[in-house]
Amino acid sequence: MSFEERIERCLSESVEASRSASCPPGLEQAVYQAVFPGGARVRPKICLAVAEACGEDHPSVSDAAAAAIELLHCASLVHDDLKCFDDSPIRRGRPSVHHAFGEPLAVLAGDALIVLAFETLTRVADQAPERLAPLVRILTEAVGMRSGIIAGQAWECEPKVNLDEYQQLKTGSLFAAATAAGAAAAGADSAPWLALGQHIGSAYQVVDDIQDVAGDAEKLGKPIGQDEARGHPSSVQEMGLDGARRHFKSVVAGIVEKIPHCPGEDRLRARMIEESSKFLPDALAENAA
């Protein structure tokens, strides 16, 4: 089964398991729309690739870790799109959750997705009970207020922001969790894997900033020009478009060097090179032209 199939199956199982007569239909639909159809599922793919490279012995534990990370990512998108943050009408080419279902259900859908992420981990806890605590710790660290997405998002409410730190919190932290959780799901030490995830996150964030200036709104499934309009910190704002493109190339070049020694090191390196080329946006190709 491909990574894509494993991820979609595990996400479906999690969301299906949440349906009940007690769950109001509006909330159920809002949660479903927040998760399906997905974007590139970059984070869970990275998680599974690392688990495989570490010699995963319980694939369903890796699947749960990957799905939990994607659910937390979806939660952050739903809340970021709220009126009080970005007020985005469009996400993944469709109405955003708060535009389709209203503000109250969007707040609750985001909350429900956070909870569902942790529930997903417990569904497979019997298979490798000693891995639950490290996985919950990795996820809470990645999204929490100390050093996670929520802290990153909250910096947007402060008068002064450090761009590197903001991007590390808002994007890097969940990528770091993806690599660390992949290792932890396979029973390996997660610590050496954090740097790889952070590095991939940096590359991804620069791409996102460039796309926001030079991307194609239709292909992206969301409007462009939003960082400037909202005064969000951005690499392009700080380095200019060409500077950001040069920065992206140097960051991408360093990704494979960050891969720790592991049984499937060679295969993971090949995967990383392949995946990096996929998230090279058209905006960067223009630069090459």
Add this chain to the structure above:
Amino acid sequence: MSFEERIERCLSESVEASRSASCPPGLEQAVYQAVFPGGARVRPKICLAVAEACGEDHPSVSDAAAAAIELLHCASLVHDDLKCFDDSPIRRGRPSVHHAFGEPLAVLAGDALIVLAFETLTRVADQAPERLAPLVRILTEAVGMRSGIIAGQAWECEPKVNLDEYQQLKTGSLFAAATAAGAAAAGADSAPWLALGQHIGSAYQVVDDIQDVAGDAEKLGKPIGQDEARGHPSSVQEMGLDGARRHFKSVVAGIVEKIPHCPGEDRLRARMIEESSKFLPDALAENAA
């Protein structure tokens, strides 16, 4: 150490552990205000009383379970007070989080508190690793979209609501989690404890409904008359004030009968009678007069 002291200490440790140079000061303050000073801390006290009755062998595991439940309760209050729900200016006699810190930080503070609840459980996981999965399951069930607070809150967005189910989800579920988590934290089977919590939750919800009609806003630390103003389902609306008072008395009378057999059964029964009398509101005393 009293239950009160144990609860405040564990909550402080959790919130303190979340402070970091990466956490924006606004978010830190918003989370602090959402948790301190607290209300009656009814749910965590029930959790500790049950853990004690079950012969707790790792008090810090019970403390973490109790604190996690209170953090989830605080999260739900912060999000309930948002503009798109109740738009409450006052909570616990002070400005609500969204009034003091604005809508974005209130959304993020609620999110952070949900995450912090699960993080709190992992801080003590090494002491009794096999109890983490049951505790996470109890908490996700209590707040999640299948049968928890979030489902309850989302019923407010539906045209038709069943009052009993709505109250069970919005209030009963976290009380049920408080008793179940107390048992699980002590290494006991949690299932027989759910009914007690649900029953306490029913009593508490009726009190809340009565207070909203016949309570004292200053003593409650929040405005009254809100259920009717917002069209929320309420026992008073359904049974009238006297009917709700009669219903409350019959529910309270049944609480002690729901206590399962356990080593500290007698002491727990005494505690429950004492605590029930505390949450007998002035509104009920008026009825006796």
